[in-house]
Amino acid sequence: MNNNVKHNLNIHRDFIDEVLKADVAEHRDAYIDDAGFTLRVMDALPVSTSMRAQLSSTKRFFIIFGMAMVAAIISTVFLSGDNLLIDASMDVATDTITPSVIALIMITLVTSVVAVSAVLGKR
Amino acid sequence: MNLNKTKPASVTGGEKGSIGNGSGGSAFDDTALISRVLLNADKNAFAELVRRHQSQLRTSLRKMTNGQLELSDDIAQETFILAWRNIQSFRFEAKFSTWLYRIAFNAWQSEVRKKHEILLDDDQMPEPEWVESESHQTGVRRDLQRAMAVLTDGERAAILQCYYNDLSHDEAAYVLDIPIGTVKTHILKAKEKLRVALHDYDAEQFGNESASEGHAA
Numbered sequence: 001m002n003n004n005v006k007h008n009l010n011i012h013r014d015f016i017d018e019v020l021k022a023d024v025a026e027h028r029d030a031y032i033d034d035a036g037f038t039l040r041v042m043d044a045l046p047v048s049t050s051m052r053a054q055l056s057s058t059k060r061f062f063i064i065f066g067m068a069m070v071a072a073i074i075s076t077v078f079l080s081g082d083n084l085l086i087d088a089s090m091d092v093a094t095d096t097i098t099p100s101v102i103a104l105i106m107i108t109l110v111t112s113v114v115a116v117s118a119v120l121g122k123r
Numbered sequence: 124m125n126l127n128k129t130k131p132a133s134v135t136g137g138e139k140g141s142i143g144n145g146s147g148g149s150a151f152d153d154t155a156l157i158s159r160v161l162l163n164a165d166k167n168a169f170a171e172l173v174r175r176h177q178s179q180l181r182t183s184l185r186k187m188t189n190g191q192l193e194l195s196d197d198i199a200q201e202t203f204i205l206a207w208r209n210i211q212s213f214r215f216e217a218k219f220s221t222w223l224y225r226i227a228f229n230a231w232q233s234e235v236r237k238k239h240e241i242l243l244d245d246d247q248m249p250e251p252e253w254v255e256s257e258s259h260q261t262g263v264r265r266d267l268q269r270a271m272a273v274l275t276d277g278e279r280a281a282i283l284q285c286y287y288n289d290l291s292h293d294e295a296a297y298v299l300d301i302p303i304g305t306v307k308t309h310i311l312k313a314k315e316k317l318r319v320a321l322h323d324y325d326a327e328q329f330g331n332e333s334a335s336e337g338h339a340a
Contacts (some may be wrong), residue, residue: 015318015321016314016317016321018322019263019264019267019317020220020267020282020286020317021286022263022264023264023267023287025286026264026288027287028289029181030178030180032177032178032181032182034174034177034178036174037177037181037196037199037200038170038173038174038177038253039204039271040200041170041173041177041200041204042166042169042170042173045169045207046202046204046207046208047164075177108302109319120130
């Protein structure tokens with residue numbers, strides 16, 4: 001390869017770099033005005049992830065709450081050896097506050113607290 | 124065409140800005156904003172990220188789509204929506220802007236596949252709308268735009284990432300999801316094609332003295 005050819009190649013290489021860099025500089029300095037673009041994007045966003053997270057938390061709560069209630073009821077029935085739940089249900093139906101009703105409320109409360117704690121702990 | 128030369132303070136460098144009550148509250152970098160989005164799905168924080176990166180991303184996409192403004196803005200919007208949906212997968216291993224470029228490139232590829240687009244020839248290529256001046260230098264740039272259209276998608280994308288988005292070869296490989304060696308090959312081939320495409324223009328219209336001397340010798 002003679003010197004002239006090498007020289008020409010170098011010139012073309014420099015020219016391409018120069019044009020590219022000039023074009024890059026032109027557009028790097030340029031700022032495209034937002035002109036409502038951000039608003040358009042925000043309007044088009046899907047349901048927020050927090051809402052989805054809340055939904056899944058709700059589902060988790062009911063699953064854990066249900067399982068805890070079942071466990072509590074089974075335990076109560078087997079441990080108390082009497083008709084605590086039936087008595088309590090009848091008392092609730094007749095608007096009567098009895099120890100059975102209080103026990104049922106306590107079971108529900110404790111189970112709810114356990115379920116909420118479990119859900120919050122998962123997050 | 125809204126090409127302003129002055130960047131708002133909140134987007135300068137894409138690093139710092141203020142969000143919240145609009146009273147010039149505390150400044151947050153991208154990492155803090157992303158954390159707020161991750162922890163609280165904070166839409167204000169995400170809006171700040173969009174405001175901060177929209178110009179760079181839209182500029183890049185306009186290049187990628189050969190100046191099709193509507194298409195590039197649609198892809199930019201899609202990119203930010205995908206970023207919102209998938210921000211849980213952002214691992215802070217790359218810059219947020221690089222991660223956006225990656226999403227944008229994939230979105231653009233999907234769009235190309237969807238429309239079965241092929242490389243546009245000169246007659247089909249829409250005139251880039253940001254070419255406003257008829258100056259000599261602008262003419263060179265217009266020819267550069269046309270020359271870019273003859274590159275393959277991979278070559279053009281590599282040039283865009285490494286030159287226009289100022290990414291390293293490593294980062295470009297991440298964005299384009301190809302090996303780093305392929306990035307380098309794409310750039311070499313692209314520059315060779317550009318060299319050929321602009322050679323006549325250079326020799327005939329610029330009258331480069333050195334070139335003339337070289338030819339005369």
